[in-house]
Amino acid sequence: MPSYQPGSDTRNRLLVAAAEVFAEQGFRxxxxxxxxLRAQANIAAVNYHFxxxxxxxxxxVQKLDEESKADAPYMQIEPNxxxxxxxxxxxREFLGVLLKTGPSTWLGKLMAREMMEPTAALDYMIEKVIxxxxxxxxxxxxxxxxxxxxxPLVQLCVSSILSQxxxxxxxxxxxxxxxxxxxxxxxxxxxxxIAFLAEHVTQFSLHGMQSMAVPVADMPAGK
Amino acid sequence: MPSYQPGSDTRNRLLVAAAEVFAEQGFRxxxxxxxxLRAQANIAAVNYHFxxxxxxxxxxVQKLDEESKADAPYMQIEPNxxxxxxxxxxxREFLGVLLKTGPSTWLGKLMAREMMEPTAALDYMIEKVIxxxxxxxxxxxxxxxxxxxxxPLVQLCVSSILSQxxxxxxxxxxxxxxxxxxxxxxxxxxxxxIAFLAEHVTQFSLHGMQSMAVPVADMPAGK
DNA sequence: TTCCTTTTCAAATCACGATTTCAAATTTAT
DNA sequence: ATAAATTTGAAATCGTGATTTGAAAAGGAA
Numbered sequence: 001m002p003s004y005q006p007g008s009d010t011r012n013r014l015l016v017a018a019a020e021v022f023a024e025q026g027f028r029x030x031x032x033x034x035x036x037l038r039a040q041a042n043i044a045a046v047n048y049h050f051x052x053x054x055x056x057x058x059x060x061v062q063k064l065d066e067e068s069k070a071d072a073p074y075m076q077i078e079p080n081x082x083x084x085x086x087x088x089x090x091x092r093e094f095l096g097v098l099l100k101t102g103p104s105t106w107l108g109k110l111m112a113r114e115m116m117e118p119t120a121a122l123d124y125m126i127e128k129v130i131x132x133x134x135x136x137x138x139x140x141x142x143x144x145x146x147x148x149x150x151x152p153l154v155q156l157c158v159s160s161i162l163s164q165x166x167x168x169x170x171x172x173x174x175x176x177x178x179x180x181x182x183x184x185x186x187x188x189x190x191x192x193x194i195a196f197l198a199e200h201v202t203q204f205s206l207h208g209m210q211s212m213a214v215p216v217a218d219m220p221a222g223k
Numbered sequence: 224m225p226s227y228q229p230g231s232d233t234r235n236r237l238l239v240a241a242a243e244v245f246a247e248q249g250f251r252x253x254x255x256x257x258x259x260l261r262a263q264a265n266i267a268a269v270n271y272h273f274x275x276x277x278x279x280x281x282x283x284v285q286k287l288d289e290e291s292k293a294d295a296p297y298m299q300i301e302p303n304x305x306x307x308x309x310x311x312x313x314x315r316e317f318l319g320v321l322l323k324t325g326p327s328t329w330l331g332k333l334m335a336r337e338m339m340e341p342t343a344a345l346d347y348m349i350e351k352v353i354x355x356x357x358x359x360x361x362x363x364x365x366x367x368x369x370x371x372x373x374x375p376l377v378q379l380c381v382s383s384i385l386s387q388x389x390x391x392x393x394x395x396x397x398x399x400x401x402x403x404x405x406x407x408x409x410x411x412x413x414x415x416x417i418a419f420l421a422e423h424v425t426q427f428s429l430h431g432m433q434s435m436a437v438p439v440a441d442m443p444a445g446k
Numbered sequence: 447t448t449c450c451t452t453t454t455c456a457a458a459t460c461a462c463g464a465t466t467t468c469a470a471a472t473t474t475a476t
Numbered sequence: 477a478t479a480a481a482t483t484t485g486a487a488a489t490c491g492t493g494a495t496t497t498g499a500a501a502a503g504g505a506a
Contacts, residue, residue, distance in 0.1 A: 010483080010484085041484085043485085045485095048484080049483095
């Protein structure tokens with residue numbers, strides 16, 4: 001029942017095609033017939049190699065996660081840069097991951113989708129994918145606020161920053177109708193537009209945090 | 224084929240139940256069997272009264288929109304308040320619409336879902352629902368920046384503000400796993416938590432805009 | 447009451463997409 | 477070269493959920 005040749009060509013084509021389709025459509029709307037079509041594989045190939053659609057999805061998430069551990073540009077922030085520069089780089093890379101096309105953007109898109117519509121992969125992501133990204137963001141913000149990365153205020157600011165990036169991914173369908181000239185035929189944003197948006201988010205966030213560099217009220221503890 | 228008694232009791236129960244289910248699950252995941260169950264109606268009632276699931280959905284959106292035109296708290300900002308107060312009120316009300324439970328929150332939730340996963344209702348929303356909300360937000364931000372509401376920078380800041388609210392709706396499933404004590408059994412957020420989050424978003428955004436009160440670079444025009 | 451319109455109901459049908467089946471093709475090992 | 481193991485392919489099956497059907501119930505007007 002399991003795959004006997006983990007390096008099988010068909011198996012790999014399925015993983016690549018599936019990453020693309022899942023990133024574009026989300027787990028539920030992705031059709032395994034679509035995935036097989038793009039992978040030039042038979043409709044039964046997913047079940048033969050992975051058991052079922054969800055296991056394939058899990059395999060995609062893990063594969064992309066491992067690959068991104070190798071080189072994820074927004075995880076390797078120049079340690080000597082100023083915290084302001086670090087934040088700008090982080091935002092630019094994170095926005096790119098959500099708005100560009102290609103393999104390096106797939107895990108980010110899957111993560112954004114899991115947040116809105118969780119599947120079994122969310123547990124994996126909470127454990128393995130989110131902490132490193134969150135850690136980098138908290139490190140930068142903590143530095144900016146002169147606060148430990150675990151401080152509740154740091155968490156709030158990280159949410160504010162990430163949300164500003166994600167909105168452009170989430171509202172892509174609206175942008176397509178109201179500002180179609182900003183989006184390429186392959187549904188990616190233009191690099192110039194991404195750079196422009198990153199600059200705005202950076203400025204907005206830097207100033208947003210400027211006056212917060214002292215400990216203030218805590219999150220309410222009880223429910 | 225069409226409904227003969229537009230005020231039919233069953234028809235109204237369907238509209239109410241459908242609004243609730245659609246807001247909670249989104250259009251695709253909502254089951255008409257579920258809606259009929261909650262409306263105490265037969266499984267065929269949706270097709271008898273509305274034709275099909277999508278027409279019911281459209282009817283729900285329009286009904287909620289018309290009702291909200293009557294009294295939507297975040298649309299009626301005290302005109303004499305300072306712009307800072309107006310922003311705080313707007314953010315608190317908008318967050319409430321996304322994080323509380325009850326009829327007044329349903330349209331906001333449907334709008335948030337349409338953004339991520341558009342249906343035929345998106346066109347209606349782009350035309351009728353978004354402009355008023357967007358207009359109020361632009362008015363407040365324009366006042367804060369001493370800029371006309373149509374300025375591109377005003378648009379960017381509005382996106383930054385709305386995104387910070389929406390993230391708490393979008394990541395509810397993660398919050399459920401990482402901070403379950405913040406979310407009530409009925410899946411709503413506690414009023415104290417909402418007020419706390421609104422305070423943070425307001426402060427972050429006010430400071431984020433503080434230094435922008437002069438015209439700067441424009442959105443790149445060409446694609 | 448009786449006829450006609452409207453509404454409800456349970457059961458059947460449809461549509462779509464995931465999964466299974468099993469025979470044929472291919473690969474690998476001896 | 478042959479046999480066993482592995483992989484592929486086309487068609488069949490399943491499951492879920494929306495939609496349709498047609499008979500019964502309910503209402504209303506003569």
